[in-house]
Amino acid sequence: MTVTASLVQQLHRINRQKTDLKGQLERGPKTVAAAGRKLQAAELNVSRIHDNLTRMKVDADGKQLQMKEREEKIHTWEGQLNTVKENREYQALKNQIAADTQANLVLSDEILELLESIDEVEQTLQEAQAGVEEARTELERIEKLVADKKVVLESELSRVEAELVEAEKGLAGDFKQEYKRLVAAKGEDAMAELEGKCCSGCYQSLTPQLLDRLSLGQPILCPTCGRLIYQDLAR
Template sequence: MQDKVELLKELQGIDQDLHRIQSSRKELGKERADLGANLDKVQAMVDSLTAEVEKLQAERKELTAALRQEEENVAKAESRLSAIKTQKEYVAVLKEIDTAKKLNKDLQDRIEAKDVEIDGLSSDRKEKEGELAALSEKISGRLDEIGSVLAGYDEEATGQTGQRDGLFGQLPVPLRKRYQLLFERRGGMAMVEARNGTCSGCNMQLPPQLFNSLYTIKEIQSCPHCGRLLFVLPLA
């Protein structure tokens, strides 16, 4: 019988370790996800500013092309002036040139306005890129740390799980079920010491007969109050 008690104590110790590893793993996983989300947020701002700058640059390109076209039109019209025969036609071409020049001025103004906008957004983007680089540098060390701790946990958990399954397999099936259920429902304390006639799981007094029988009886007994499995340390 003592074998089964020792086996359960060892099993419970391993299960408690595995449980601790699992919680730490969960916490670190969450921390890692949060750090990644912060980085993604700043990256998204940089991406959005890049897209805006690109859009403005495309608009600027269109305006520039329109300006080149109008400048060509002005040059063509001006070259026609010398060949014009009538006053009426001359005035008409001058008017055409004047209109085109006004249009050009308007296009130039719009291009300059785009440049101001592009400069402003580019400097915003530069600032965000700096923020991103600093943040990335700051958290990359922590991410590496988390990665290696998690890898250590994986290795530890694999070894422990193998050992745990070996011990668990040695228990009679009904005891396995009782242990498992108690471990889950009683906060990882399925088996507890009975000391001075009391269950150390729930601190309730055990019936004296039950307590005394723990020293002699061959079956594992449960606390009548909390159901935990009981063991006693050998009398000194």
């Protein structure tokens, strides 16, 4: 191998930068999607509360109508009381009036309770609607942030890719093919720095012969994991 350790080190650094930038670019849309899901959940919450509120209002209207109809009936019966001649009939009417008056008292309590619940749910609905606005603002903020960052990352990535092409010009022959094959398969993990007497990719110790070659500035292939190992001789 005629390639120097410093070139492999440089290639490793550039490939790492490339992976990092690509990772950041991929994370952007995921962050936006997550914020989008939060907005959807907040909207669903509002829609559920709204449906519930509609049901409660329909229920309250129904009960109020029922109460009103019963009141009218009671009123009619009360008018009939003066025209009734028989005592038995009079008593029956009195009983009906008493029973329906009692029923309306119960119903009026139910309506009151329902109206209080409606007030509470309306409060909850307002809070949920504020939650939607908050989620929408957050989504817009993240979308803008990600879009702005994308421009920067893409420009940085082109710069790094150009730098990589330039650095790869220093490779030739079999070594170049080996490097290309390794990088295509493993990306930045195709390379590893020597750490003590070990490959920093798999942490297996290297033989003295391989360590000798590394100390002469020659990159080697790790016999265990196949990574291209280099020694930082400037250290």
